[in-house]
Amino acid sequence: DAGVTQSPTHLIKTRGQQVTLRCSPKSGHDTVSWYQQALGQGPQFIFQYYEEEERQRGNFPDRFSGHQYPNYSSELNVNALLLGDSALYLCASSQRDSPYEQYFGPGTRLTVT
Amino acid sequence: GEDVEQSLFLSVREGDSSVINCTYTDSSSTYLYWYKQEPGAGLQLLTYIFSNMDMKQDQRLTVLLNKKDKHLSLRIADTQTGDSAIYFCAEFGPRGYQKVTFGTGTKLQVIP
Numbered sequence: 001d002a003g004v005t006q007s008p009t010h011l012i013k014t015r016g017q018q019v020t021l022r023c024s025p026k027s028g029h030d031t032v033s034w035y036q037q038a039l040g041q042g043p044q045f046i047f048q049y050y051e052e053e054e055r056q057r058g059n060f061p062d063r064f065s066g067h068q069y070p071n072y073s074s075e076l077n078v079n080a081l082l083l084g085d086s087a088l089y090l091c092a093s094s095q096r097d098s099p100y101e102q103y104f105g106p107g108t109r110l111t112v113t
Numbered sequence: 114g115e116d117v118e119q120s121l122f123l124s125v126r127e128g129d130s131s132v133i134n135c136t137y138t139d140s141s142s143t144y145l146y147w148y149k150q151e152p153g154a155g156l157q158l159l160t161y162i163f164s165n166m167d168m169k170q171d172q173r174l175t176v177l178l179n180k181k182d183k184h185l186s187l188r189i190a191d192t193q194t195g196d197s198a199i200y201f202c203a204e205f206g207p208r209g210y211q212k213v214t215f216g217t218g219t220k221l222q223v224i225p
Contacts, residue, residue, distance in 0.1 A: 033212060042117075042201055042215030043156070056210055090155060092213070099211040100144040106155040 002027060004093050004105035012111045013081050021076045021108045025093030032074040033102060034066060037088040049074050050096060078110075086112045117216035119202050124222045131189040133219045135202030138183060144205035145178060146213065147187045151198045159187070159200075189221075197223045 005024045013019050025032050031050045035043035045058035049068035068074045072093075078085055088109050092102040117137045125131045137145065146161040162169045162176045162185075169176045175188040189196055199218040206214065 031211075035213075040217075042203075042217050043213075045210075045212040045214070048211060056212065058212065094211075100161070100205045101158075102213055103158060104148075104156040 004091055004103055006089075006091050006105040006108050008108060009106070010109045010111075012113060014113055015081055015083060017081050018077065018079045019081060019110060021078075021089050021091075021110070022073065023076070023091030023093075023105060024073045025091075026103050029093035029095050029103070030072050031094045031096050031099065032068060032072065033092045033094070034074070034076045035090040035092065035104075036060070037090055037107070039087070043090055046076070081112045083112050086110060117202055117204060117214055119200075119216040119219045121217070122220050122222070124224060125192050126224050127192060127194055129192055131187075131192045131196070131221055131223075133187045133189075133200050133202070133221065135185045135187075135216055135219075136183055137185065137202070137204050137216075139204060139206055139214075140180075140183065142204040142206050145176075145185050146201075146203040146205070147174075147176065147185075148201040148203060148215075149198045150201065150218070156201065192221075192223050194223045194225055197221055 007022045033048040034046040037043040046060050047057040052068045063079045065077045088107040090107045091105045094102045119135045147159045148156045173190045177186045201218045202216040203213045
């Protein structure tokens with residue numbers, strides 16, 4: 001039973017560029033949440049997707065957007081990258097009826113230069 | 114409020130017990146968690162406790178919850194060098210949000 005997987009593992013981008021990060025949830029899970037973890041900080045909630053729609057959103061600008069596919073996999077897109085977007089981006093999956101059990105993937109390390 | 118607070122650093126000797134403490138502010142929190150993060154890795158869910166419980170034990174891990182004081186602790190018995198990591202206290206919510214709110218993490222250093 002595969003856990004949460006994310007790709008790529010590492011990514012280096014330049015200011016102003018756009019990036020897409022990908023997540024496949026744990027088998028049997030239908031809800032995907034994205035978190036940003038800056039260096040030395042705890043993860044911060046970006047948004048959550050269920051039934052292919054954004055359901056909840058944290059305090060992040062519109063440059064951060066996402067998508068969920070019918071197979072429950074998800075993408076996080078960030079436009080107009082800033083140096084401050086450098087962080088570990090974590091995907092968590094859960095079941096709709098057990099939202100409190102969120103299992104995290106290994107993350108994508110994004111570096112913006 | 115959503116603040117979850119932890120001390121930043123804890124150092125213990127191998128074989129001793131470690132106790133990591135956390136305070137949270139949202140009294141409506143239903144689930145409280147401990148996650149472990151090793152260097153360069155993602156988050157591992159160690160354990161969680163429902164808010165109507167006072168204690169939960171799982172092998173070497175003991176979680177204590179004091180709802181009155183909004184205090185959560187994680188005790189690791191017989192601490193091993195492999196326990197060296199950052200430990201995050203977290204709560205589910207706040208109310209109406211299906212997210213996990215994390216503290217800043219406690220770095221546990223185990224001295225051989």
